[in-house]
Amino acid sequence: MPYKTLPKAELHMHIEGSFEPELMFQIAERNDIQLPYESVEALKEKYDFNNLQEFLDIYYQGCAVLITEQDFYDLAWAYLLKAKEDNVVHTEIFFDPQSHTDRGIAFDTVINGFHRAFEDGQQQLGISYRIIACFLRHLPEQAGFDVYPDIVRHKDKIIGVGLDSSEVGHPPEKYQRLFAQAKKDGFKIVAHAGEEGPAEYVWQALDLLDVDRIDHGNRCLDDAELVNTIVDKDLALTVCPLSNLKLCVVDDLKNHPIKIMLDNGLKATINSDDPAYFGGYINDNFAQLQSAVNLSDDEIKALIRNSFEASFLSDEEKAKHLSALA
Ligand SMILES: [Zn+2]
16 A cells, blocks of 8 residues: 555644653653553553543643653654654654643753754654644633743744644634734744634634644535635645544544545645554554545545645755655
């Protein structure tokens, strides 16, 4: 099957969501932190979520064992090794600064650990990267403004800002002022929208945040005019099939709307979201989706082409990757 060997880009991956339980226990031990689980197996048993919030509660608990720059480095390096196995040649990852700064970890510790790992990944594994800092939308917009100067200070390492965490009840309009500032400062703009939230939130991401890409976006399919607008603007959706299944956005992968998205001309891409929690990295997403909805080779190739076209690589770099796929 072509997805296994084809070079691909990943555009929706929370680095803290790639925290495998084994590494979590290892880092907790060296930092002398007691996890509230007896074993890796006991922790994994908790990975049975009914919705986004149940996942987030476990996810933030996992983040709490990350203390030193080396911890952040090790987390990112473990993801890069998985990405290499799956033939990912370019990755655009999210991190959640507030999950760490709110625990008293310096912003510089976090970004320097991640950045050093991705620089090494580029040198040693040939995986190019971009880093996107996400704001936690369940917190007030002011909390985002409080961390924003650190993001600006590291603009040489951070290409864009995003919006993640609990969607319902926290529409994009809540973050309108902060994203306007980020746009003005030259950051790329992405936002999770239409995962659990309604099509209206996707409209807001377009109209109020002026996004360059939509993360998830599934619910745009409820609104034909919205679909046409997204197609006209040539905005990509970063779709996450196993995440959608695990968080009950779809009841069965057989009912995943990926083909409907492609048939409507939407620039959909395949991504792993929080792979340590949702049962697989990018090739697992392709494999399970393919067997569930019977993706053709052409559809798989289109999804992979989209991943490069929708990336924040330069036009020259995109052309190089796209010609390798031809
Ligand atoms: Zn996500």
